[in-house]
Amino acid sequence: MSEEVRDRAAPAILNAGALAGALDIAAACVQGWFQGRSPVRVLQSVASGWLGRESYMHGVASAALGFVTHFTIATCWAAGYWAASRVLRVLVRRAWICGALYGLLVYAVMYEVVIPLSAIHRHVQRTQQALIIGLLVHVFCVGLPIALTVRGHTSRRDTSTN
Numbered sequence: 001m002s003e004e005v006r007d008r009a010a011p012a013i014l015n016a017g018a019l020a021g022a023l024d025i026a027a028a029c030v031q032g033w034f035q036g037r038s039p040v041r042v043l044q045s046v047a048s049g050w051l052g053r054e055s056y057m058h059g060v061a062s063a064a065l066g067f068v069t070h071f072t073i074a075t076c077w078a079a080g081y082w083a084a085s086r087v088l089r090v091l092v093r094r095a096w097i098c099g100a101l102y103g104l105l106v107y108a109v110m111y112e113v114v115i116p117l118s119a120i121h122r123h124v125q126r127t128q129q130a131l132i133i134g135l136l137v138h139v140f141c142v143g144l145p146i147a148l149t150v151r152g153h154t155s156r157r158d159t160s161t162n
Contacts, residue, residue, distance in 0.1 A: 012153030013082050016146045017075025023141035025070055031133065039063075046070045049118035073114075074142070077106055081146045085154070095151040096144070103143020107135055 025042070032042040041056070046066030048055040055062040081102055085091035091098045111134070116123050126134065 008153055008155075009082060012150050013075060013079045015153070016078035016082070016149035017071065019145045019149055020078060020142045021071040021074030023145055024074060024137065025067075027137045027141050043067050043070070048120055049115065052119035052121075073110075077102075077142065078146045078150070082150050085150050091147065092151045092154045095147040099144040099147025100139045101143070102147055103139035103141075104135060106142050107138035110138075 028042050029039045032039065040060065040063045043063035043066035044055045044058070046069050047058075047062040048066075049069065050065060051058070051062060055066070081091065091102075111124060111126075
């Protein structure tokens with residue numbers, strides 16, 4: 001990997017992770033607000049992946065753990081997309097379509113693999129409405145922001161179809 005490519009990797013990954021993380025947690029906090037849950041409680045639910053139900057007994061400390069965990073996960077997803085886009089140029093050439101599909105992939109992996117393997121130890125039950133909202137949030141707040149940010153950090157010559 002050339003030095004030029006490595007120099008572009010960090011800003012692309014960090015910006016994409018920060019944007020997707022911020023949009024996703026904002027959406028979760030809005031959903032939580034409609035359900036009567038505070039942002040601290042939403043972040044504690046993220047930390048429950050590490051701590052289980054005990055997360056809700058640790059106040060702001062577990063909320064901080066949830067915050068760091070959430071943004072770390074978002075940044076890892078951004079790094080994965082960036083790395084894949086270096087090999088599969090279609091990911092930057094067709095960022096809108098690939099980003100939407102990536103959001104669906106992220107949702108599936110998080111809800112079908114990560115959460116059940118976490119300290120929560122179960123599949124999260126979702127109503128049809130929660131499933132639709134979750135899919136839309138992951139498309140518009142995770143997949144597309146990551147894909148479009150990675151595309152924005154990719155030189156024009158790397159996005160051309162030639």
